[in-house]
Amino acid sequence: MKTALLASASALVLAACSTTPQSGTSTASSTRAAAPAPSSTMASTSTVSSAHVNLASASGSLVSGRLSLMPMGGGLHLQGEVGGLAPNSTHAIHIHEKGDCSAADASSAGGHFNPTSDPHGKVGTPTHHAGDMNNIVANADGVAQVNVHAQGPVLGGGAANDALGRAVIVHADGDDYTSQPSGNAGARVACGVITAG
Known part of the structure; x- marks a missing residue:
C-alpha cells in the first residue's frame, strides 16, 4: 500500500513539473536562435563557459572583427x-537585445540589452544596462584591441539576463554614458551574434 501511494505521489510530482507553464517570451527572446525560453528571474552564473562574436560591417562601414566572451566577475x-575604424577614434560597444544583424544598419538588433529596465550608464555605477560596456579606442591603424566587461549578463541557461544569442554592436561614436537611452553613440557600424563555443 505504501509503495502504491509513493508511486502515485511521484507520478503527480513529475506530471506537475512537466506541465509547469513557461513565462511569456519577449520580442528579444523570440529572435534568439536555439536559446532556451527566458525565465522571469536573473541567473547568477553562466551555464556556458565561452562564446564568440564575428562582427560584420553595418551602415556602409568597413568595420569587422572577432571577439571572445567568457563569464567573469x-x-x-x-x-x-x-x-576598419578611423585612426585613433573612440567607439561605443554594447550588447543589444536581439540576435538579429539582418538590417543594413543593424537596427534589427533592437535596443541595449536591459533585462532590469535600468537607465543607461557606465559599468561599475549603480545603474546601467546589462549590455553597457566601456568604450574601445582604435590605434593609428584603425584597429581596437578590445578588453571590456559587461556587468550582469550570463552565458546560457535561458534566464532574463542570458546574453547568449544576442548581438554585440560597435557604434560610430563613443558612449557619453549619460544620454538616454543609448549614450549618444551614433550609427551602428558593426554587428555580430553571441554564439557558444
Missing part, C-alpha cells in the same frame, strides 16, 4: 580585435 568579459 559577475558578468561577461569580451576580448578581441575590431578593425
Whole structure:
C-alpha cells in the first residue's frame, strides 16, 4: 500500500513539473536562435563557459572583427580585435537585445540589452544596462584591441539576463554614458551574434 501511494505521489510530482507553464517570451527572446525560453528571474552564473562574436560591417562601414566572451566577475568579459575604424577614434560597444544583424544598419538588433529596465550608464555605477560596456579606442591603424566587461549578463541557461544569442554592436561614436537611452553613440557600424563555443 505504501509503495502504491509513493508511486502515485511521484507520478503527480513529475506530471506537475512537466506541465509547469513557461513565462511569456519577449520580442528579444523570440529572435534568439536555439536559446532556451527566458525565465522571469536573473541567473547568477553562466551555464556556458565561452562564446564568440564575428562582427560584420553595418551602415556602409568597413568595420569587422572577432571577439571572445567568457563569464567573469559577475558578468561577461569580451576580448578581441575590431578593425576598419578611423585612426585613433573612440567607439561605443554594447550588447543589444536581439540576435538579429539582418538590417543594413543593424537596427534589427533592437535596443541595449536591459533585462532590469535600468537607465543607461557606465559599468561599475549603480545603474546601467546589462549590455553597457566601456568604450574601445582604435590605434593609428584603425584597429581596437578590445578588453571590456559587461556587468550582469550570463552565458546560457535561458534566464532574463542570458546574453547568449544576442548581438554585440560597435557604434560610430563613443558612449557619453549619460544620454538616454543609448549614450549618444551614433550609427551602428558593426554587428555580430553571441554564439557558444
